[in-house]
Amino acid sequence: MNPKVLKTMEYHKIIDYLTNFTGTELGRDLVKKLMPSADLDEVKVLLQATDEAYKVDRLKGAPPFGGIVNIAPAVKRARIGGTLSPHELHGIAGTLYGGRRVKRHLAAIHDEDAIPWLHRLTEELSDQKPLEDAIKRCIDDNADVLDTASPLLAQIRRELRGGESRIREKLETMIRSSNVSKMLQDQLITIRNDRFVIPVKAEYRSYFGGIVHDQSGSGATLFIEPESIVAMNNKLRETRLAEEREIEVILQKLTALVGEQVEPLLYDCDVLAELDFVFAKARLAREMKATLPRMNDRGFLKLKKGRHPLIPMEKVVPIDVELGNTYSSIIVTGPNTGGKTVSLKTIGLLSLMAMSGLFIPAEDGSQMCVFDAIYADIGDEQSIEQNLSTFSSHMTNIISILKNMSPKSLVLLDELGAGTDPAEGSALAIAILEHIHALGCRMVATTHYSELKAYAYNRKGVINASMEFDVNTLSPTYRLLIGIPGRSNAFAIAERLGLSAEILEFARGEVKEEDLRVENMIASLEQNRTEAEQERETAGRLRREVEELRKRYEEDVEKLEQQRDKRIEKAENEARAIVDKARSEAETIINDLRRLAMEEGASVKEHKLIAARKALDEAAPDQRRKAPAVRKALKQRQIGSGDEVMVYSLNQKGHVVELAGKEAVVQLGIMKMKVSLDDLELIQQQPAAKPAQRTVTSVKRTRDDSVRTELDLRGSNLEEALIEVDRFLDEAFLGNLGQVYIIHGKGTGILRTGIQDYLRRHKHIKSYRLGNYGEGGTGVTVAELK
Template sequence: MNTKILYTLEFAKITARLAEHAATSLGKGMAEALRPNSDLDTVKRLLQTTDEAVKVDRLKGGAPFGGVRDVRPALQRARIGGMLSMHELLDIANTTSGGRRLKRFLQAVHEQAEIPSLVALCESVGDHTEIDQAIKACIDDQADMLDSASPELARIRQELRTSESRARDKLEQMIRTSSVQKMLQDALITIRGDRYVIPVKAEYRSHFGGIVHDQSASGATLFIEPEAVVTLNNKLRELKLREEKEIEKILLRLTAIVAEVAEELRYTVEALAELDFVFAKAGLARELKATLPLMNDRGFLKLKKGRHPLIPPAAVVPLDLELGNQFSTIIVTGPNTGGKTVSLKTVGLLSLMAMCGLFIPAEDGSQLCVFDAIFADIGDEQSIEQNLSTFSSHMTNIISILKDMTPKSLVLLDELGAGTDPSEGSALAIAILDHIHRLGCRTIATTHYSELKAYAFERKGIINASMEFDVQTLSPTYRLLVGVPGRSNAFAIAERLGLPLRIIEAARGQVGEDDLRVESMIASLEANRVTAEAERHNAEQLRREAEQLRQRLEDEQQRFREQRDKLLARAEEDARAAVAKARAEGEAVIRELRRLALEERGAVKEHQLIEAKRRLDQAVPELRDKQPQRAAGKRKDEKVEAGDEVKVVHLNQKGHVVELVNDKEAMVQIGIMKMKVRLDQLELIKAAPAKPVQQTATTVKRTRDDNVRTELDLRGSNLEEAIVETDRFLDESFLNNMGQVYIIHGKGTGVLRAGLQDYFRKHKHVKSFRLGNYGEGGVGVTVVELK
């Protein structure tokens, strides 16, 4: 790829922004050296890898690159026999551990969402645990050698500490004596040249023995090593030299370990660099809100809302453009500052980005081509000086393009033919475009010449385009309109600005008839375009509304079906639970009656028990069957009398009224059971005969509160009282088909909670229990699920 095009399209600014997203110097270097690729398979592979990194970035917020450094220079030095420093060795250890961490991270992500390209890159990241352990066993996180690096180093440092302590103690004794203190500038111990000294006033030099190692800037203070510590300092110096030699031996040993696997480590570093570079691409895609382009090598481009990546999002106008299908050349006309040059640069720069494996700032479904080269002659000519030198510069660039271009090239020409006589410039522009078009290049050219508008109409595969201009506001909209040539708008602008009408009419008279016809044709096309676009917009709006209504209706139907199925399932479950509970209670009553019959020697006959069981089975309701029509006049609110056949609504059971307890409740017999039931829960089925028949049966009384409770507050009760209340509450809840209830016992010492939970484990109605969740009361509440 010609480096000049990279400069013309400001590609370096893209690579600079890409480098900002790199986590390491490795990735930054690759970003800055990024260049487009002309092989379709390679570009697709690069984009696939970027897409996987974008997926990881979206799911996990990026990848961990902590500790990774560019250690390739250190590896090279180790390989040729040099000794590595502690900082270099620590960087190598941190890089290997960072590589392992990154590899584990990507393998874990791969289990959730497939990222095969990134996992394949990780294969080159070696483990190198033994090197990491060997280095970190000798060097700490501050790049200092540890005492435990070798037994000899530990012994030397122990001697050093002992000798330093003796030297300091000796000097401490000296500076505390009154005779010495008067000669000292400050009563402190300092170090000069790795030797312990004390600051002595210059005038006492002759009275104070020892070696002078330094003096202050003013010369008033001398830093003297007293004779009493010279021997100790000498020993310290010897120990420090021995320490340095031992550290050097350790560093050489660690360097040799690194040198053995230097080549493998280099592969690891290069793989980490590639991974950092890929995730930098993902970061740039997130910043630009970019998408994955579809790539081809057929010379086809289709941008959907493409945006120039270097223009602020609030200011950029999206570009819609298609090239290479029905037409291979686009001629863009329109006034200056209308956005023609930006459109050219957008197409060129987005093509370069895609060929580098970068996402592009455009909508999904955009397509770009892998060109063998992109050529551009783009100049932002804002000056009125259009002299020979400007024309020569343009021609020099175009001649170079014509020499190097191929049928698989993209050519971008700005202000083609400008800078010379209009008639000659337009003729030259037409000839150049004809040559490029015959070769088959994909071309976008901008111009002011009206002759090129007619030229595009007459040539197959060439189409006009223009930058939209609002005459009412005298300002461009920066929208590219493919298929419509641009108007000069000079007369309209002059009239809006206040130029006298007679001058404008005189100017129109100077324009040739052919030019007027072209302008009229363009005006008609533009009017038709505006009308068609408005109608298309309205149709699109209606289509979207219809689609939203259809989607809303489908969603509502789906919700209705789901709710219906849930209600039916819940009703069936409730009915099964009610039947199972009624049957279980009936069987329990029968067992109790049998026990009583045995104890009372035949007071209750067996055939009576069998008959009672049969009547209980007949009371089981049919699920999902329609309710039979009630006889006319038998309404729920009719007066119920003793002996009437009724339906107990909340139990969905039939029975007979034995007696009216009061004006609100009645005693109802259901099978062999008698229960006290509220009158508003009874539905009359059949009135009793004149003399209701008395039935003899064992009575089981059940009471039901007016308001069904779902929670029981036991705070302040002792354990015995709480168990009595809880037993009564659980029985009531069971009869009322409560699936779940809440026992409030408070936090306190936990005695009440523990006692109740032991009781729940043995209770026949309790299926399971748990402590309350957040929002349910926490450990102060036990949630009980009933059978």
Template sequence: MEGKILSTLEFHKIVEQLTAKASTSLGKAKAEELLPVSDLEQVKKRLQATDEASAIDRLKGGVPFGGIRDVRAPIRRAELGGTLNPTELLDIATTSQGGRRLRRFLELAAEDHPIPLLVDLASLISEDRSTEERILQCIDEGAFVMDSASQELARVRQELRTGEARVRERLDQMIRTPSVQKMLQDNLVTIRGDRYVIPVKAEYRSHFGGIVHDLSASGATMYIEPEAVVQMNNRLRELRMKEEREVEKILIMLTTLVAQEAEVLSANLAILAELDFIFAKAVLARGMKATLPIMNDRGFLKIKKGRHPLLAKDVVVPLELEIGNHYSSIIVTGPNTGGKTVSLKTVGLLSLMAMSGLFVPAEDDSQLCVFDGIYADIGDEQSIEQNLSTFSSHMTNIISILRGMTPKSLVLLDEVGAGTDPAEGSALAISILDYIHSMGCRLVATTHYSELKAYAYDKNGVINASMEFDVQTLSPTYRLLVGVPGRSNAFAIAERLGLPKRIIDHARGQVAEEDQRVESMIATLEENRLTAEAERVSAESLRREVEETKRKLEEERRRFEEERGKLLVKAEQDAAAAVTKARREAEEVIAELRKLAMEGAKVKEHELIDARRRLDEAVPELAPKRAAVPAKKVRAIEPGDEVMVAKFGQKGTVVDVGAEEATVQLGILKMKVALAELELIKAAPAKQKHVQQATSSIKRTRDENARLELDLRGKNIEDSIIDVDRFLDESFLANFPQVYLIHGKGTGALRIGIQDYLRRHKHVKSFRVGAYNEGGIGVTVVELK
């Protein structure tokens, strides 16, 4: 790709933004070298790497590049035999640490999200820590060679510290002496040129032996090394020289280790630079709100709401463009300041970004092509130095384009044929466009010439386009309208600005009738387009509303089903709990009845078994049941008939028959059952009917409401005895073997009075106080004859 094209489309500004997003100087250097490539597979691999990095950036919020330095120069100097200083060695160690840390980070991130390219790249980072560990054993975080670097260095430094302490101690003794203090400018020990000295007043110089090492600016203070410590300072000097030689040995040793690992370290740096570069592309994509484009090599472009990446997001108008399917060339017409040049640059720059492995600021599923070359002639490149006119400059660029382009190229021409006579310029423009189109290139060109509108209509594979212009506001909207040629709008603008109508009408008369028809046709097309656009927007709004309503209904249905399921489960659980409780209570009743039977009461075992079976059948089934089918009636049910009660699955004898229900004797119980639920099993014999009917004629009306218990609580003895007498008669007629009289505990007077009456009653066989589960002493259980 020619550097001039990259400059024309301002690709270098994208590179500058990318460089700023890199975390290390290694990544910045890599980003500065970015260039688009024309190999489809390589472009796809670049974009895949950017996509993986974007996923990690989105999920993890950042990548650890801390501690990584550009140590290529120190490594190279170590290879050449130079000695590295402690700071350079420490940078090499921390870079090795940072690379290993980055590798572990990506391997852990791969467990949450697949990033095969990044993991493969990170796996090439060496895990060898020998050189790194040796450097960190010798050099601390402040880039200082530690005493532990070698035994000799530790011994020398220990001796040096001891010697310094002795010198300071000797000098401290001197400055504390009263005779010496009066000769000192300050009572302190200081250092000049690595030697310990004391500040002496100049007039007392002769009282001190030793060496003068410095003089104050005023000359009033002399910094003297007394004779008493000269030999001691000399010894310190020797020790410092030994320390320097030992440190030099350690640095040479460490530099040798770096030189031996230079190839591995350099390879690690290259990988780290590539990883930082890839993640810089991901950060740039996030900042631009860019997306992954779909790439092809068949010359197809479909840009959906593409934005120029160098323009502010809140002012740029998204570009909608498709080329390479039904047509390969687009001719954009219309007045200046309409955004034609921006549209050209957007197409070119987005293509360059995609070919460089960068995401593009457009909607998802935008498609771009890998071209073998992108050529552009955009803007006024008139050169005063070369004495070229605007037309000559354009022609020079176009000639260069015609020489270099291939059928797999993208050509962008701005104001083709401009700068010369309109008649000749339009003819030349048509010829140039015709040649480029015949080559099979993808072409987007802008022009003022109205003749090119007709060219686009007549040429197969070429389509007109224009930049939308609002005549009411006299301003462009910067929207590219593919399929609609541009209008001059000159007359409309002049009229809106107040030019007299007479002048405008006269001007219209100067325009050829054919041109007027073309303008009228374009106006009609634009009006139809605006109407269709409004209808499309309305339909889109309705579609979104319908989809939203559908989504809400689906959500409501889903919640309803969930709630319904929960309610069903809860109802089944509640029913099962109720049945369990009832079964438990029934088991207690049956146990009590069996106990009574064992004690001599007249309760038959088969009645107990039958009661237990009915309880088992009372357990509700959780699966849905089929609706019960009413039994067919052979004839009308009559008293004394043996019938089957469908809902209980039990046989019984009809006691009485009403209009819609009958009283049925089921064992020791009498129940009212709807006639529709009775199935005749055996008709009663004529004699039995007669007896039954005769019996029924002497029944009291209260037989229909006979019950097993009588509540007497709150009544006096006289009233209670009357109620008990009536109750016992009704129970006897109902053939109840046992009834309950509830009188409460209280003082016991009511219980005693009732029990005295029971001893004399003709229907009472025996009575007893209620058991614990029957109410205790508050109830008297009466067994009837």
């Protein structure tokens, strides 16, 4: 990309702004090298990376880049055998640890929401945990070598501490002595040239033996090493030298470990730099409220509410631009200070940003093109040194553009043809525009010449545009209007400023009739556009109101349905609670009656108590009942002979034996009864029999069929009772019942004894017993079937 264009579009300011969002020196170095790309595939990959980083930053925040430094110089020095310092080794360990944190952060997000590009990049980070641990075992967080780095170093440092302690004790004893303390400037111990000394007054130098290592600025104090500790200081110095040699050995070993991993470490630097760079682009997008543009290489550009990124958001006026579809060139006319140049720079800078893999400050759905080059002639480039006028400067630049441009280039021209005679300037401008348009370039040009309005109107693929101007306020609105040429507005401005009507009338008379018609036409177009925008805004407002009303209606309906369901549920729960309470009270009364009957010898019919309990059970509301509409639909299906049906009034299943008008004869267990068709619900239709074949029908009884579980024999003699018991047990066995109740009453016990003897010998009976408390006691025999 032409460096001059990058400077004209202020691309470097975007780069500087982007640098502020990097977290490492590695990322900053990569940002400074960022340049627009003319390769569509490469741009798409760059934007995909930015999009994934933007998603990560929005969902979980950017990964932590703390502790990551540029270790490339240290690693390269390790490769050639140079010994690394503790600080450099500490930086390598911190970078390895930071890389692992970044990798964990992105891997966790990838498991929840796929980020394939970032995940693939982080997977390329090498596993250097052993090297990191080796460095951290020897170097602490302050980049100092630890005592535990080697056994010899630990021993040396113990000797150092012991030697220093002995010297301090010796000197402490000395300075507390009354003979010595009077010769000291201060009673303290200090260090000069790595040797312990004490501050002695200068006048006592001849009385105080030892070696002078330093003196104060005034010369009043001498820092003297007493003779008694010279040998001890020498020993301490030798120990320190031994410490330095051992530290050097440790650093060389760690450097060798780094040297074994040079290539992976350098590649890790590149990966971490790329990750920091990508997340800087994501944070810039968030700061600018930018969006992901759709990219193409067919010369199509569509900006929706595009904003210049270097103008404060509260001041910038968004523009809508479409280029490369029905028209490939836009001619923008209008007065100065209307925003024409800003619009040109917005189009150019946003194109450069998109081609660099950056989001653009525009609404979703904006489309940008990858151009092979962007050329611009913007601003006054008059040069005194080269003795070039404004016109000459512009022409020099335009000639260079015409030589280098191609059909896939974007050309931006500001004030085309300015700086010379209007007649010649407009003719030259039309010729240049025609040449660029004929080549197929995408072009946006601004001008003052009214002749270019007619050129844009008559030329296919070229369209007029203008910067909106509010005559009422005498100020530009900075809105770009596509399809409407600009007006001078000179007469309207002069009139509002108070110029006399006589002068204005004379001026209007000097304007050519043709030019006047053009101005009137433009004014009419502007009025129509204003009315259309107002109507569109009204229609949009009404549509939003309708959408809001529809949404509120749906919410109200949903709320009413929820309230209805809750009230129905509440009513059923209350009804169930009432029945439960009544059942509890009834059980209490029944138990009291039984107790009284036993105490007073009175007789209470068990079958009546059982019937009362059953009535209470049936009184509970059934929440599982089918909806009325479903029952009605099932009723409407035609019922035929042999069909399985449900009798609503009895809550029993049965089979239709025959139909008799509006009634049907239904087999319910061993009983047959007539039931109204309205009281029946079809469960399963009987399959139609084939006329030419014999059919064999088998009936299988299940637990769900309507079979009695109780047999009341009170009042019967033993012979009649046994016949009924035999029939009842056969029916229960066919119905797959597990347990039945035979009510024979208490009485004399003859009926109970005879029935139990019969049950003992019956083939279907597994066991039997008398009823428990609540089941009828000795008046009921409970039989369990096989």
